[in-house]
Amino acid sequence: MASEDKFNLVVEFSGGLELLFSGRRKLTISVPIKDNEGQAVTVGWLVHYLCNEVMEDSRKNMFVLDGHVCPGILVLINDADWELEGEASYALQPNDNVLFVSTLHGG
């Protein structure tokens, strides 16, 4: 695939979620403009890509449970709750920042 068919975005993990991604808090990844079915790639696509292609840890159900992002994890697109942006159906744009935050409960 030619490089112009891809674009970059920044993915970040916080609140302990980085422990599931080999301790990495921030990564730049290159994603295709269209998915296999010719549709624009969405955050939903990204979640499954991260789970299947990037995550080495076998505890997949601490990130994705029953096909959805695990309860207790907030997804923020460019620092706004993804529910303000159309949730999983949000179409990713070049240089978007997607932050996954695990909720903390200690005090």
Added chain:
Amino acid sequence: MESANASAEGLRKQISETEESLRKLKAQLHQFEFQEKSDSAKTVSLDEHKWPLSAEEYKRYGRQMIVPSVGIQGQLRLKAAKVLIIGAGGLGCPAAAYIAGAGVGTLGIVDGDVVETSNLHRQILHGTEKIRWKKVDSMIASLKSLNPNPAYVAHAEHISPQNSESIVKQYDLVLDCTDNPASRYLISDICILLQKTLISASALRTDGQLIVLNLPPLPAGAEGGPCYRCVFPKPPPADTVVSCGDGGIIGPVVGVMGVMQAVEAIKIITSGKIDSSAEVAGSGENTKQEPTLMLLFSANSSQPFRSVKLRSRRAGCFACSKDSQLSLESLTSGSVDYVLFCGFTSPTKILQPEERIEASQYSKVRSKQHILLDVRDKVQFDICHLDGSINVPFSNFQGGKEDVVDGSSWIPDSLPNDASVYVVCRLGNDSQVVTRKLKEAGLDARGKRYIGDVKGGFKAWKEQVDQSWPEY
């Protein structure tokens, strides 16, 4: 030796008696000073009517009153405010210190715990001499010395569906400084039902989070700031929730979050945002809804502070929408089961009795050739471990790498295949999971090799074998 013990005991008794009478003397003195103050106030009662605060209060709060966003009006609002802090721990201590210092009228504290040594690195209002005190009493003693002006109210019990209404309704603003999901949902629900703004914070390891919920405080069905359920409609799976006791916590990290709660409390009170009086309504405050933010703090990140924008109220929210299924009756009667909702991790019971060995029994077989597999995190292993033990952290087994689970990456080649493997951890839960995994991977050589865990982990080791084992 016996007589030394007796005289130490005698001294301890004498000290605690002297401390008790010292406390009484101080209370008497305080009474007299207060009397003196109000007597002298009577003689200048004409002046007193001129000024809404006492001379001492002008001095004490002057430095914050001359900040334009506070002013005399803000100070009077603080003095009229009743604030409730739920949880007298790592968040509650710093939050309470600054809120009391700022001169609120009434400060209530809810906590059913007693002070322990492991609290002291972060719970800064308790002290070494207050170990085994009720946390509420310890905290209020410190706060009174900081600022005797506010009225302090001790609620020496944990927040529960049964007591939440009667406690929370006495206050104007609530701070959630607790440490578990069940109490967080309960506190959010009662704050919606009683229309209180809620400042919620949490922390673990090197990270912290803060959200101001239900601001302005509105009843269910109104358009407004979200509740905890709007942001987190479903609780996280119980086995993914990590406590400060298990995951660890840096003192000043949770401290920063408690201090930030105090900042938000002072901002909200002095700006009049939760004041329903007509005077405020007429003060030209812009009523346009500002977006709700969540503050994220990560001490180890290149960008330690970050604010993200959250949603407003969720249509169909269980607690705050017009379709709310929540009522004071259903909450206080216990028909909303918070513990069940959040799930619980029952004590791990994976292994059969013959697959487990008592710590005392293990100490007797240590001379035979075997492997002790310590599955605690490396940082815990570095604090203390037994000679000859091998450290492979539990998370590596969960990570599922084949050479970890089948032992090939950590079992020495020289080990005969009938030498036993004993698995140990801090409390005896993770060790059961690992033992089962090892057997499933065939490491027991079809029963030739014994694989079992040390029942009760190093806690049992300390109790049964080595009293000097560090408890951390």
